[in-house]
Amino acid sequence: MDTSSTGHALVLGASMAGLLTARVLSKHFDHVTIVERDPVPDQPEARKGQPQTRHLHGLLASGLEIMTRYYPDLPEALAAGGALVSDMTANMCWYTYGGYRRRFTMGREAALMSRPFLEHLIRQRTLARNNVTLLEHCATRGLVTGDDRRRVTGARVEHRGAQPMEATLDADLVVDCTGRGSQTPQWLFALGYPAPAQSEVKVNVGYATRLYRRDPDDPRGQDWLLYTPEAPGESRFGGMFPIEGGRWIVSLGGWAGDHAPTDEQGFLEYARGLPMPEIYALISRAEPLSDIIPHKFPSSLRRHYERLTRFPEGYLVLGDAVCSFNPTYGQGMTSAAMQVAALDELLTLRAGRLDGLAPVFFKQAAQVIDTPWQLAVGEDFRFPDTTGPKPPGVDLLNRYVAAVHRATLVDPVVGAAFIQVMNLLAPPSSLLTPGMLLRVWRANRQRSRLLMREAELAA
Numbered sequence: 001m002d003t004s005s006t007g008h009a010l011v012l013g014a015s016m017a018g019l020l021t022a023r024v025l026s027k028h029f030d031h032v033t034i035v036e037r038d039p040v041p042d043q044p045e046a047r048k049g050q051p052q053t054r055h056l057h058g059l060l061a062s063g064l065e066i067m068t069r070y071y072p073d074l075p076e077a078l079a080a081g082g083a084l085v086s087d088m089t090a091n092m093c094w095y096t097y098g099g100y101r102r103r104f105t106m107g108r109e110a111a112l113m114s115r116p117f118l119e120h121l122i123r124q125r126t127l128a129r130n131n132v133t134l135l136e137h138c139a140t141r142g143l144v145t146g147d148d149r150r151r152v153t154g155a156r157v158e159h160r161g162a163q164p165m166e167a168t169l170d171a172d173l174v175v176d177c178t179g180r181g182s183q184t185p186q187w188l189f190a191l192g193y194p195a196p197a198q199s200e201v202k203v204n205v206g207y208a209t210r211l212y213r214r215d216p217d218d219p220r221g222q223d224w225l226l227y228t229p230e231a232p233g234e235s236r237f238g239g240m241f242p243i244e245g246g247r248w249i250v251s252l253g254g255w256a257g258d259h260a261p262t263d264e265q266g267f268l269e270y271a272r273g274l275p276m277p278e279i280y281a282l283i284s285r286a287e288p289l290s291d292i293i294p295h296k297f298p299s300s301l302r303r304h305y306e307r308l309t310r311f312p313e314g315y316l317v318l319g320d321a322v323c324s325f326n327p328t329y330g331q332g333m334t335s336a337a338m339q340v341a342a343l344d345e346l347l348t349l350r351a352g353r354l355d356g357l358a359p360v361f362f363k364q365a366a367q368v369i370d371t372p373w374q375l376a377v378g379e380d381f382r383f384p385d386t387t388g389p390k391p392p393g394v395d396l397l398n399r400y401v402a403a404v405h406r407a408t409l410v411d412p413v414v415g416a417a418f419i420q421v422m423n424l425l426a427p428p429s430s431l432l433t434p435g436m437l438l439r440v441w442r443a444n445r446q447r448s449r450l451l452m453r454e455a456e457l458a459a
Contacts, residue, residue: 015119023340033135059110066337083117102409139157206295207260215286231379235255235258297327407439407447
């Protein structure tokens with residue numbers, strides 16, 4: 001149910017977090033304006049300011065469920081456009097820790113598609129709201145406040161057309177969804193507020209991506225293929241997902257500078273070197289449809305707005321502007337959706353009251369972020385070159401999680417529990433119950449016996 005109240009909301013940034021935020025705010029405000037610095041095409045296309053959108057993406061089950069709450073026809077629109085919307089565990093081909101995870105039925109749908117296609121569908125549906133407006137090719141130059149600087153009352157923007165023009169947009173609420181490059185810390189400092197503390201975990205991840213034609217008669221065309229390393233002995237990964245347009249999208253890369261080459265032969269040889277042979281076997285025979293595009297991700301970055309004791313009224317920060325995760329774990333879009341859902345619930349409970357909103361929202365957003373941050377950082381600290389604030393006990397926990405990974409190769413019940421956590425549908429603590437500890441132990445014993453038997457037969 002829409003619970004619109006009077007007022008104007010301003011959203012900075014028209015990527016996924018900004019679009020989802022605008023959709024939610026359209027329930028609570030008479031009008032919502034989205035300000036985007038890039039020109040925005042009316043088709044699925046990566047913009048200049050979105051270098052990561054050209055690479056491998058998947059929408060986790062919890063993210064799809066939240067987005068479907070706001071866009072009920074989204075799963076059907078994705079499927080009609082050629083995306084794969086299915087129980088992700090039924091068509092999983094995931095090699096890790098020396099074997100393939102056991103397939104099973106999770107009973108929840110996830111989605112595989114190109115990021116530009118998903119964003120295009122979300123943008124269409126958000127802008128179809130009669131109280132949402134998009135100002136494209138319009139850069140935000142700073143915040144506007146009252147004389148006492150206690151409340152943000154709008155933003156200064158510059159329309160970057162043939163004749164640049166500056167303007168001030170007044171708003172009752174301004175939300176920064178401009179991503180990792182957010183200027184909010186600098187804007188706060190200029191207004192006399194402290195900038196948030198930051199946690200940065202340096203991973204030096206880099207990968208390269210190419211599109212290939214997908215054979216419609218290939219029975220593997222509905223599978224998604226993924227190889228993830230057993231660190232620290234392995235550092236490379238590879239993913240191959242079916243997406244709309246009868247295409248495969250393939251991303252190859254690694255941690256600690258072990259990045260994939262961008263020349264054709266080097267890219268193929270990198271794929272050939274993965275312990276999982278399927279990716280190389282498919283792309284060595286498939287028709288390339290794009291150049292090989294590189295991307296580098298130096299570090300995961302979290303800004304702790306929840307720790308600030310002073311923050312202006314009428315202003316929020318959301319999505320990658322708060323926390324930018326290592327993208328190899330596929331959590332970014334779902335984390336943003338969960339933050340947006342928390343904002344929606346908070347605005348509904350407060351019945352339009354905006355005073356004191358920021359500290360309450362930032363605490364809830366921090367709770368949303370804690371789990372994916374814990375998962376991503378924990379995995380990254382398997383690699384010895386990873387640096388940054390290391391959570392206490394992470395090495396001990398990682399030894400157990402390695403046993404969980406091995407257990408998923410033989411026990412689908414453990415696999416189901418792991419996938420639930422990975423999809424942000426269950427807390428990591430669900431892997432630590434007495435019953436799960438016992439299953440993990442038994443599965444590892446079974447795995448060891450199978451490996452010994454294979455060794456004896458090979459001798």
